[in-house]
Amino acid sequence: MNMSKVMFGFFVLLAVTLNFGFFIGDIDNPQHHDVYELFAALVVGLIATVLKFGERSQMGAILLASSLVVNLHLIAAVIVWAVAVHVTGTGLTPKVMASIVSLSGGALLANLVSLVLLTLDTAGLSRR
Amino acid sequence: MSNPANSSLVFLFLRRMRLPLTVLILAYSIATLGFTLIPGVDDQGNPWKMNFFEAFYVVSYTGSTIGFGEVPYDFSPGQRLWTMVSIYLTVIAWLFSIGSIISLLQDPAYRRALRRVRLARQVRDLDEPFYLVCGYGDTGRMLTRALTDRGHQVVVVEHNQDKIELLEVEDFEATVTAFCMNANLPDNLVEAGLRSRWCSGVIAVTGEGHVNLKVAISAKLLNHKVAVYASADTRSEAENMRSFDTNHVVNPVEEYQRRLELAIDKPDLFRLYHWLNSGPHARLARHVAIPHGKWIVCGFSRVGRAVWQLLQERQMQVVVIHPDPEQSGCPPGTVPGRGTLAEELSAAGVEGAVGIVAATGDDADNLSILITARALNPGLFHVVLENGLSSHALFRAAEPDFLGQPSSVVAGTILSRISSSLVEPFTRHLLQQDNDIARQALAGFLRHQSDHPPQLSSGRISAKRTPALARALQAGSVITVGKLLADPRDWQQRLQLEVVFIRRQQQDILFPDDDFPLAMGDRLLLAGRDGEADRLRAALENDERLEYVLTGRDRQQGLVWRWLERHSG
Numbered sequence: 001m002n003m004s005k006v007m008f009g010f011f012v013l014l015a016v017t018l019n020f021g022f023f024i025g026d027i028d029n030p031q032h033h034d035v036y037e038l039f040a041a042l043v044v045g046l047i048a049t050v051l052k053f054g055e056r057s058q059m060g061a062i063l064l065a066s067s068l069v070v071n072l073h074l075i076a077a078v079i080v081w082a083v084a085v086h087v088t089g090t091g092l093t094p095k096v097m098a099s100i101v102s103l104s105g106g107a108l109l110a111n112l113v114s115l116v117l118l119t120l121d122t123a124g125l126s127r128r
Numbered sequence: 129m130s131n132p133a134n135s136s137l138v139f140l141f142l143r144r145m146r147l148p149l150t151v152l153i154l155a156y157s158i159a160t161l162g163f164t165l166i167p168g169v170d171d172q173g174n175p176w177k178m179n180f181f182e183a184f185y186v187v188s189y190t191g192s193t194i195g196f197g198e199v200p201y202d203f204s205p206g207q208r209l210w211t212m213v214s215i216y217l218t219v220i221a222w223l224f225s226i227g228s229i230i231s232l233l234q235d236p237a238y239r240r241a242l243r244r245v246r247l248a249r250q251v252r253d254l255d256e257p258f259y260l261v262c263g264y265g266d267t268g269r270m271l272t273r274a275l276t277d278r279g280h281q282v283v284v285v286e287h288n289q290d291k292i293e294l295l296e297v298e299d300f301e302a303t304v305t306a307f308c309m310n311a312n313l314p315d316n317l318v319e320a321g322l323r324s325r326w327c328s329g330v331i332a333v334t335g336e337g338h339v340n341l342k343v344a345i346s347a348k349l350l351n352h353k354v355a356v357y358a359s360a361d362t363r364s365e366a367e368n369m370r371s372f373d374t375n376h377v378v379n380p381v382e383e384y385q386r387r388l389e390l391a392i393d394k395p396d397l398f399r400l401y402h403w404l405n406s407g408p409h410a411r412l413a414r415h416v417a418i419p420h421g422k423w424i425v426c427g428f429s430r431v432g433r434a435v436w437q438l439l440q441e442r443q444m445q446v447v448v449i450h451p452d453p454e455q456s457g458c459p460p461g462t463v464p465g466r467g468t469l470a471e472e473l474s475a476a477g478v479e480g481a482v483g484i485v486a487a488t489g490d491d492a493d494n495l496s497i498l499i500t501a502r503a504l505n506p507g508l509f510h511v512v513l514e515n516g517l518s519s520h521a522l523f524r525a526a527e528p529d530f531l532g533q534p535s536s537v538v539a540g541t542i543l544s545r546i547s548s549s550l551v552e553p554f555t556r557h558l559l560q561q562d563n564d565i566a567r568q569a570l571a572g573f574l575r576h577q578s579d580h581p582p583q584l585s586s587g588r589i590s591a592k593r594t595p596a597l598a599r600a601l602q603a604g605s606v607i608t609v610g611k612l613l614a615d616p617r618d619w620q621q622r623l624q625l626e627v628v629f630i631r632r633q634q635q636d637i638l639f640p641d642d643d644f645p646l647a648m649g650d651r652l653l654l655a656g657r658d659g660e661a662d663r664l665r666a667a668l669e670n671d672e673r674l675e676y677v678l679t680g681r682d683r684q685q686g687l688v689w690r691w692l693e694r695h696s697g
Contacts (some may be wrong), residue, residue, distance in 0.1 A: 035180060036164075043157040050150050054143030056136075078180075086181045 011048040012118055015070070016111040018044055023108050027101045028094035035081070038104065042074045045107070048114075059121050066114040073107035137241055144232045148225035155221035159187040159214035168204045176201070186211075191218030240308075244319070250305050251321040256281055258326055259546075262311040262343050263334030264291045266516060266535035267359065271331055274408050274543050276300040280328075285311045285320050287334075312339050314346040322351055329355040329375075331542060337361030344374045357542045362430075376545045376552065380534045383541060385434040388511070390559075391530065392418045392442060397566035400573075401558065403581050404655075406540035410581055412574075416529055419482040419509050420444060426467030426497050427488035428458045431513055431532070435485050447476040468496040473504055483509035491519045498526050548586035550653040554629040557638045569628070569639055573655065576624035582655035587665060589650045594668040600678070601648050610642030611678050616667040619680035623664060625656030 018041040025032025049067040052060065077100045084096040163183035170176040178186070182200070189196050190211065203211065232238055258281035261268050272282050272295075284306045286292055292308045309316045311334055321327055330351075332343035337360050344358040355375045360366035362379075369377045390398035395417065403412045423439050425432050428450040436459070439446045446459075449472055453462040465472035466488065478484065484501045486494040494512050501508055512528040514520065516535075523531060545551050558566075573582050591598040600607060615621040630637040630644070631651040637644065646652075654661045667673045676682055 036161075039157070039161065039180060043153060046153045047150050050146050050153065053146050053149075054139050056139055082181045086179070 008051050009118065009122075011044060011051055012114060015041065015044045015048045016108075016115050019070070019074075019104060019108045019111050023101060023104045025101075028098045030092045030097050033097065033101055033104075038074070038077065038081070038100075041104070041107075042071075042078060045070045045074055045111075059117060063114055063117055066110045066117070069110040070107045070114070073103045073110065077101075077103035077107070137238070137245060140238065140241075141232060144228060145225070148221075148228040152218075152221045152225050155217040156187055156191060159191070159210075159217055160184050162210045162213065163187065163207070166204075166206045166210050168201065168207045170201045187214055187218065190214050191222065193219060244307070244309075247305055247307055248319050251283060251319075251324065254281060254283075254303075254305075254321065254324065254326055256326060257328040258283055258321070258324075260285065260317070260320060260322060260327055260330045260347075262286075262317075262330070262332045262340070264288075264295055264306070265333070265335055267333040267538045268331075269295075270407060270535055270539040271333065271542065272300070272304060274539070275546075276302040276304060277408065281305075283307070283320050285309060285316065287311070311343050314342075314350060317343065317346055318350065322347060322354070325353075327351060327354050329357065329546060332356070332358040333538060333542070337365045341365050341368055344369045344377075345372050348372050348374065355546075357545060359538045359542075376542065378538045378541045380537055381430045381434050383537045384431055384513075384532050385438060386559075387532075387537075388418075388435060388530075389438055391416065392438070394563040394566060396563050396570055397559070397561065400566050400570045401555075403570075404584070405544050405555075406536050406581075407543060408580060408583075410536070410540065412570075412578060412581075418530075421482035422447070422477065422480055424449065424467075424473070424476045424478060424481050424484045424501075426450075426484065426486050427493075427513075428456050428462070429487055429489060432485065432487035435487060435511070447481075449473070449476050466493055466497075468493055468500060470500055470504060473497075473501055478504050478508070481505065481508060483511065485511040485513075487511075487513045489515060491515050491523075495519070495522055495526055498528060544584060547584040548653060550586045550629055550631060550651060551584055553631065553636055554638070554653050557629070557636060561638070565639065572626055576626075577657050582626070583658045583661070584653065584655050585661040586651060586653045587661075589646060589648055589652070594665075596671045596674040597646075597668045598648060599671065600674060601646070605678075607646050607678065608642060609640050609644045609646065612646065612664070612668075613642075614677045614680075616663060616673055616677055619676060623656065623660050625654055625660040625664060627652050628655045629653035 018037060022033055022037040022041050045067070049064070049071055052064045052067050055061065055064065080096065080099050080103065081092075084090045085092060090096060160180065160183045163178050163186055164180055165177070168176050168178065186199065191214070198207075259275050260283050261271055261275075262285045264272070264284050264286035268284065268286070272284060275282050279302055281302050282300075282304045284292075284295060284304060286295075286306065286308060287310050289308050292306050295304065295306045307316070307320050309319075311317065311332070317330075322330065330343065330347040332340035332347075334340055334343070340358045340360060344356050347354055347356045349372075357376045358369050358374050358378070360369055360377050360379045366377045366379045366382075387398060387402055390401060395415065399413050399415070403410055420442070422445045424447050425436050425439075426449045428436070428448050432448070432450075436446050436448060448458050448462040449465055449467040450456055450458050450462055451464065451466055453464055463472055463476045465475075467473060467476075467486070478501055484497070486497040488494055488497070491514060494514070498510055498512055501510070509530075510528040511530040511532070512523065512526075513532045514523050514534075520533075544555075576582070587593060589597055589601070597607070609627050613623045613625055613627070615623050627640055628638070629652070630640055630646075631653075632647065632649070654664070667677050
């Protein structure tokens with residue numbers, strides 16, 4: 001029972017699930033997408049990325065790459081939200097909401113790739 | 129091809145930063161979240177909560193200890209409480225992260241790895257021929273200095289950190305890249321640039337023969353084109369190195385033997401050979417006549433044994449002084465002791481001896497033997513072995529008659545061979561000559577210079593290297609050695625240069641006469657003042673200059689002038 005592997009798997013899975021939770025719902029309805037969940041998805045995503053640092057294997061490299069993509073998308077979503085609501089005063093129009101949710105959708109895809117790779121890695125280990 | 133060491137440094141850094149970064153992210157996110165949840169009051173007294181944007185803004189300038197103030201409205205007590213929590217959380221997280229970074233950068237292993245990556249990159253970026261010197265003792269230092277003075281780049285591999293630090297503060301004429309690693313490992317040699325196409329030579333002069341052997345083998349196997357010069361401690365090591373086609377193997381003991389033998393049998397040849405093979409700053413030895421009679425040898429080391437054998441073969445009586453006669457296989461009649469005490473020397477018969485050899489492994493002992501023996505018998509001939517150059521001033525002050533320095537012997541022999549591949553056959557032929565020829569040759573050199581030894585260089589007469597000379601030879605003119613050595617600036621004068629050796633397919637000619645004719649394909653070995661060989665080479669490339677050198681006629685250059693010259697008579 002490797003504690004660091006438990007932590008690693010926990011954070012990766014948590015990142016995927018929070019991201020999915022935010023994404024699901026009507027793409028242009030602000031009621032369906034809670035800002036706290038976006039916040040949580042971003043924070044856990046960042047932590048998951050940091051945990052993937054320093055891996056030398058090919059698998060580790062792709063995992064890190066996919067994590068960085070997730071962070072990119074989520075940070076972009078946060079910036080769109082902040083700029084639309086606080087800076088330009090546009091507010092959460094359906095168009096803005098749709099942009100935010102699409103960006104989080106992209107992040108979700110990258111998270112899924114991460115999850116699949118993690119599963120493959122685990123499956124590979126168990127065969128040995 | 130990515131450099132594994134380089135990326136491993138980055139990975140090491142990232143791994144160490146995992147915990148600090150996680151702590152930082154958590155601290156900021158907890159603080160931000162708290163601010164969005166804790167209720168405040170706006171300027172009208174209505175309840176108000178911060179949104180994420182404002183919360184992150186506040187946390188940002190709190191965590192970086194800037195502290196603008198309470199925006200947009202004054203904080204409620206709850207918010208102020210949370211501000212306190214944020215301050216301690218974020219500032220401590222920052223201190224922890226920065227502390228981790230600093231401790232990693234100060235880690236000696238990390239800094240060494242960083243240094244090696246930087247050096248490896250420096251070696252990869254070398255685009256000039258360089259020499260790889262393994263071992264930075266006295267010999268390595270002398271070689272590095274001589275090679276850089278000639279303008280070659282040098283890469284040094286040395287195990288001892290102190291010697292590397294010494295190297296870094298020295299000022300060299302060319303770039304010297306120094307690696308602090310063990311030359312015994314072939315991977316290290318590859319990292320130091322062994323496989324680079326610019327590596328012209330590998331010189332293995334660490335203090336240990338078996339390491340030199342390993343370096344010689346690795347060099348020849350990993351890079352066929354490189355020339356390898358190595359120093360061997362024992363005969364078996366030397367043979368082993370030669371079996372791997374090492375270009376030149378120097379065995380200091382054999383060199384001493386050879387030089388002492390020459391000094392006894394052919395003193396002028398000894399002076400010439402010693403002058404040419406002791407480095408670029410060697411002085412010509414004085415005329416010394418080694419006396420015949422009874423000799424005392426102190427220290428039955430490899431050198432001591434070689435000298436003993438040498439003297440015995442010349443029918444001289446030799447008494448040995450050695451600390452432990454039975455253990456070391458000393459000959460019968462050996463006096464036990466080190467030779468530093470007057471009683472030991474008297475027991476060996478120093479009063480009736482003609483010469484003494486101080487060949488122990490300790491410099492202080494050797495000096496002591498010298499001084500004690502001189503006190504007992506002022507007319508004694510002293511041969512002293514100097515083991516390390518650190519006491520050199522003392523040895524010079526003691527003025528022995530014959531001083532043996534291992535580092536200059538090894539370095540000098542290697543340096544002369546590096547100058548040209550013709551030096552090896554030249555030396556072989558030279559050592560077979562008798563004393564008179566050597567004396568003549570020495571007189572020839574002394575006409576040009578006496579302060580430091582002649583510079584050796586070689587060249588081939590071919591259409592590519594010396595086009596003008598090749599054309600002249602093909603046209604049928606007879607060009608002799610003497611004619612070639614006229615000064616390109618003044619035909620009546622002679623260059624301060626000698627042609628000492630010519631190699632042709634069928635024959636080797638040592639010290640050719642001035643009227644010896646040259647042919648196409650000849651390889652010449654030149655010896656003379658620095659720079660003279662380059663002047664000769666320049667003359668051999670240009671038709672007009674060559675004609676001036678050969679005949680003294682100053683031909684006009686350029687079509688117009690030549691047409692005018694032809695038509696004016």
